[in-house]
Amino acid sequence: MPSTPAADDPAAVEATDLRKRYGDELAVDGVSLSIPAGTVYGFLGPNGAGKTTTMRLLTGLARPTDGEARVRGTSVTDRRGLVSHIGYLPETPPLHEEFSGREQLDYVADLRDIPPSTADERIDAYLDRFELRDDAAKRIGSYSKGMKRKTAFVQSVLHDPDVLFLDEPTSGLDPRAARRIRESITDFADDGTTVFLSTHILPVVEAVADTVGVLYEGRLVAEGPPADLTDRAAAGAVGSGTLEDAFLAVTGDDGEGDG
Numbered sequence: 692m693p694s695t696p697a698a699d700d701p702a703a704v705e706a707t708d709l710r711k712r713y714g715d716e717l718a719v720d721g722v723s724l725s726i727p728a729g730t731v732y733g734f735l736g737p738n739g740a741g742k743t744t745t746m747r748l749l750t751g752l753a754r755p756t757d758g759e760a761r762v763r764g765t766s767v768t769d770r771r772g773l774v775s776h777i778g779y780l781p782e783t784p785p786l787h788e789e790f791s792g793r794e795q796l797d798y799v800a801d802l803r804d805i806p807p808s809t810a811d812e813r814i815d816a817y818l819d820r821f822e823l824r825d826d827a828a829k830r831i832g833s834y835s836k837g838m839k840r841k842t843a844f845v846q847s848v849l850h851d852p853d854v855l856f857l858d859e860p861t862s863g864l865d866p867r868a869a870r871r872i873r874e875s876i877t878d879f880a881d882d883g884t885t886v887f888l889s890t891h892i893l894p895v896v897e898a899v900a901d902t903v904g905v906l907y908e909g910r911l912v913a914e915g916p917p918a919d920l921t922d923r924a925a926a927g928a929v930g931s932g933t934l935e936d937a938f939l940a941v942t943g944d945d946g947e948g949d950g
């Protein structure tokens with residue numbers, strides 16, 4: 692079950708009127724967010740809606756054209772201040788194909804200044820959890836897509852970040868590995884980590900998210916607990932009131948967007 696945020700928790704992620712322009716296009720067009728610590732925020736939107744751009748803004752990898760955002764109180768323009776508090780699993784994660792899985796994780800642990808004994812313990816636990824132990828000495832270049840995805844997930848969480856940004860974490864994973872990821876997400880949130888989860892896999896969002904935000908053409912067009920969005924879809928007689936119905940309704944693919 693998703694955790695329930697305490698009312699007095701400060702927001703872990705705050706964005707105010709965030710915008711990002713590429714040439715003539717506003718990829719992110721005035722997004723405001725306030726995500727309480729220790730919750731899971733499911734971030735949905737059609738292809739090209741601006742989800743990855745928003746995540747890049749919130750992780751300090753892209754500069755906002757306008758507006759501002761803070762993660763745990765640190766401005767996203769302060770990349771150095773941000774880096775130890777956040778983890779980011781991008782769509783295309785940086786992995787060294789010539790490293791073994793273990794070397795990759797040792798390398799990231801070292802970059803993150805994790806003490807070697809703690810790093811060894813965590814790496815062993817994650818390799819077991821994601822059934823990578825037997826392949827840990829093999830070159831990443833020889834890994835399957837799913838093995839690479841699991842290794843990338845582990846490297847994004849190894850330093851125990853306060854806020855974790857995940858872009859399609861279960862993409863390409865078999866059902867067992869996908870379940871492990873879902874369980875990890877709820878475990879992290881139970882331990883106080885805030886998880887910002889972008890995915891097109893709606894059952895994953897329904898299973899783990901406390902709040903869902905739907906982005907459409909760079910704007911947040913719906914936000915609320917998954918049950919509220921599905922209730923709205925049902926009340927609007929859109930399909931049978933699933934999260935998919937709600938998504939289609941507010942993104943204009945099946946009914947009117949509600950702005």
Ligand SMILES: Nc1ncnc2c1ncn2[C@@H]1O[C@H](COP(=O)(O)OP(=O)(O)OP(=O)(O)O)[C@@H](O)[C@H]1O
Pocket residue numbers: 713716717718736737738739740741742743744745
């Ligand atoms: N570096 C860039 N330069 C120019 N345009 C960009 C750049 N990055 C993103 N865009 C544009 O911004 C818009 C939003 O892209 P973004 O990748 O954020 O969407 P998304 O919601 O993550 O899509 P998907 O679900 O397909 O991954 C798109 O029209 C894209 O072409």
